[in-house]
Amino acid sequence: MSDEVASQLTADIQVSPNYKYLPSILDVLSPTCCARCILRFTGVQAPHIYSKTEMITEPERKQLREGPLPGICSACLGLLEETMIGSARDPIQHRYEGKINEMLSQELTQTEAQFDDYTLAISLPPSLIIRQYSIWYLLRQRTQGFNGDVPIIVEIKECLKWTLGRFLQDHRKMEFKFQSNFTVTLIVKNESTNTEHEFLADMKEKEGLQKPKPQRLNKRRANGDNKKVMPEVSSNYVSKLLDDITFEKFKESSPIPPPPVTSECSLAVSLSHSPIYVAGRYIKYSRDISQSPWVIDGVRKTQFSVEEILAGPILPMFKAQGYKFMSAGREDSDVRMTGRGRPFVLEIENPKVTRVGDDVFRKIEHLHNSGAHSVESTLVKFVDLQIVPKGEVSKIKEGEQTKTKNYRALVWISRSMTDEELRAITERKDLVIDQKTPVRVLHRRTLAVRQKKIHSLGFERINEHFIYLDLHTESGTYIKEFVHGDLGRTQPSFTSLLGCQTDILELDVTSVNLDFPSQVSTEIPETTKAEIPHYLK
Ligand SMILES: [Zn+2]
Structure with a gap:
């Protein structure tokens, strides 16, 4: 180290709040x-002082401590x-950094996550808090004038981020940041000190002081090995235990200075990546498949669901296990979703692969849509797959109130009508209707009258009694009820306008008019027209 660097370091130490007590602190704490x-x-x-290990070990700086x-x-x-x-050549080493680095290497071989930076999440033994208090009291007792408040003491967690963060950055060529999508979690436990906080709970009970609710971390859900090394209570809980405990009370039951440490810490390292959001549009061909798994009293009602079919080929691309599904609205299980499909987002939890190119998305679309996943492919296809930033995910919900939708319904009309008669009705624009909550959804929606707009109507005749009715409507319109009238609960309805009975036999959503996500696919699977059921032909 150059003299210049050394004197700068000395200057940085000199500005610290308790510098004038350093000789005494050294005297008390060095052993x-x-x-x-x-x-x-x-x-x-x-x-930088904490990460400059040579500064601490260099002979001329050994005033801080004589050897290990x-x-x-x-x-x-x-x-x-x-x-x-x-080693003999380089005898002084950090007690744990090398070990943590090795464990991290091991973990990194299990992931294909691509990242340039990372952050550290650290869980420490709660005994560190008790020990910090004990040493603080010791310094106050033994150092004339020392009145360092606890906040002046640099927290171990902070310090570890500086030292370990820097160490791993140098060894793994990944930049340490205080915020990153990629998190290295370090969980530290120390067997020989893990009951050191317990006297506080007993004392509080004896004194009739309010005790915080114990937060037992080992009951928290944790993955695999992490569970075994979780501290039994959180540091937060121990900090709360210290509230209202005076110095006199503390020293009655806790040794000052703290007792020697008789066991090394056990460590666990795990990696996680913040979720990745994959947006796309799905096209649904089946009239017998729900959007989410349909389970009643623990029993599956349908073999497939839209979200599971989507997750099927997409999750493996990210080597991920879990996901959350979001979509721009939903259709009934007996309604198809045609055209370019309905926007959706899959939130991929803890992905092991984090970068997927557009070409890979196109390939997966092509494979799936052309029938690679045979049965599933015939039910649901997907397009426009792409990774979107977290900030854009809300667009899928924001659009829920404002977007419009297009439908095509297969409608039966009881009396024969001329095209002119039908046109007189379907030529209306922005028809306002009042819809009382439909009978079929009353069990899950509050009873209300909602005013909705049918922006436009159109029709294509099939034969004397059947037409395809095309509708462009405001979001949230109940289409089936608009057609058959729902026993007069929708006013006016297609039935009331025609003045005869009608029924809706099949319904397709042909377009969800939302400008999200970007239209990136060029191969769009086709859908056929709704078919007249054979028994009506
Ligand atoms: Zn230490």
Whole structure:
């Protein structure tokens, strides 16, 4: 290290709040605490000092500490400590950094997530809080004039982000950031100290003080191995236990300084990526498939659902297990979705692959739509697959109230009518109707009268009693009820306008008019017209 760098580092230490007590802090803490912890209690806030390990180990800086500690640092349980575990050539090494790096390498071989930066999430043993208090009290007792408030002490978690964050950045060529889509989670537990907070709960009970609700982390859902190394209670809970505990009370039951640490920490490293959002449009051919899995009392009512058919080929692209499905509205299970389809978004949870090119999306569309997943392909196809930023996902819901939709209904008319008679009715524009909540959805919707607009109508005659009725309507219009009138609950209806009985035999949504997501596919699967059921031919 150059003299210039060394004197800059000294200057950075000198501005720290407790610098004037450094000789005394050194005197009190050197036998049991590591160099970084001494810096923490001195309130040194400059991250680069903590990551400059050579600064701490270089002979001329050894005023901070004479060689490695005989035991494990009692303030950080060794998490920030350098010790004699290295090779003969390079004997002093960080106690855990190498190990964490190895565990991370192991985890990284399991993922294909592509990332340039990462952030750290750290869960620490709650005993660190008790120990920090104990050392703080020790310094107050032993250092004339020392009145360092707890906030002046640099938190271990913060410090670990500076040191470990930097270490992994250098070793893994990935930039450490305080916010990133890619998270390395480090869970630390220390067996020999994990009951050190318990006296606080007992004391609170004895004193009749209010106790916080215990948050037992090991009951929290966690994946695989993480579960075993979760601390039993959260640090937050232990901090709350310390509320209202005076120094006098604390020292009655907790040793000052804290006792030696007799076991090393156990570590667990896991990786996670924030969700990726895949948008697209689905085209639904079946009149017997619900949008979401249809389960009543634990029993599946249909073998397939739209969202499962979509997730089928898309999830493996990201090597992901879980997803959430969102769509711009939904159609009844007996209604087809034709045309360019209905916009949807799949939120892919914890993807192991994070970059998928447009060419791959087009290939998957082609494979699926041309029948690669035989049965499923005949039920649902999809187009316009693409990754969208999280901020755009809300467009799918925002559009729910404002978008319009087009429909084609196969309608039976009881009396024979001329084209002129039909045209007189279908030529109306922006017909306003009042719809009372349909009988068939009353069990899940509140009873209300909703005013809706039928922007336009059109028809194509099939024969004397059958027509295709084309509708362009405001979002939220109940089409089946508009056609048959729902026993007079929709006014006016196609039935009331015609003055005869009508019924709707089949319905297709032909267009959901939402400008999301971008239309990127050029191959759009075709759909046939709704067919007249054979028994009516
Ligand atoms: Zn330490």
